[in-house]
Amino acid sequence: IIHADEETYHERLGRMIDKLSRVAEERQKFLADAGVNTMYEYNAAHPQAPFPVLLMVIDNFAALGENHEGLVENTLVPLIRRSQAVGIAFVVSAGGGVVSKVASLFGERVTFRQTNTDRYLDLVGRGAIEFGNVPGRGYIRIDQRPLLFQAARPVGSLEANVAGDALAETADLQRMAANMREQAAGLQLRTQPDPISTLPEIVPLLALLEGAAA
Numbered sequence: 001i002i003h004a005d006e007e008t009y010h011e012r013l014g015r016m017i018d019k020l021s022r023v024a025e026e027r028q029k030f031l032a033d034a035g036v037n038t039m040y041e042y043n044a045a046h047p048q049a050p051f052p053v054l055l056m057v058i059d060n061f062a063a064l065g066e067n068h069e070g071l072v073e074n075t076l077v078p079l080i081r082r083s084q085a086v087g088i089a090f091v092v093s094a095g096g097g098v099v100s101k102v103a104s105l106f107g108e109r110v111t112f113r114q115t116n117t118d119r120y121l122d123l124v125g126r127g128a129i130e131f132g133n134v135p136g137r138g139y140i141r142i143d144q145r146p147l148l149f150q151a152a153r154p155v156g157s158l159e160a161n162v163a164g165d166a167l168a169e170t171a172d173l174q175r176m177a178a179n180m181r182e183q184a185a186g187l188q189l190r191t192q193p194d195p196i197s198t199l200p201e202i203v204p205l206l207a208l209l210e211g212a213a214a
Helices: 009-034 039-045 061-067 069-086 119-124 166-185 205-213
Strands: 054-058 088-092 110-112 137-142 145-150
Touching: 009 039, 009 054, 009 069, 009 088, 061 069, 069 088, 110 119, 119 137, 119 145
Parallel strands: 054 088
Antiparallel strands: 110 137, 137 145
16 A cells, blocks of 8 residues: 555655556566467466456546656556556546546446536446435446446444544555455465565665675
């Protein structure tokens, strides 16, 4: 999890996108050598040794585009465009809206209640009707048409005072991620997500000498 208020946010963000770009290039070459078009075709033909799907979740994509326009335009958008075939999935939230050339890259779109009902047409297509203020109620686009759905959070995952408390919500998200890692450890998965580290500010001389000797 990378937060925008971290001191190392910009470095970790750049390193993460660079890493995903390298993985995409490596997988594209691997698929070409294997004679298949997508990672899903390869996994279907090799169920004994499948490649994992990588999932990247971006909260508030519009703000990311405003603060890192060059990174989004030159690196992230091309990565999203070629990501599906190589088994990299992107999930983004966009409270402020996403420009059309980016929105067109996402096949599935989900929206909760919009105060401006005209937004439904842009997000999920024609046919959405206005509904009341029901928490978790929204639309998902299926076959170019809106389908009404109801979402729910796991019971007991939030503290009683979380509503409107950004720090509490962050802590809750971290607990959920920790629970997911704990459950994944019991599944004996072949791979685990790699950490996104930053360069240390201070490196002991002894460590440098030992690294050079190795």
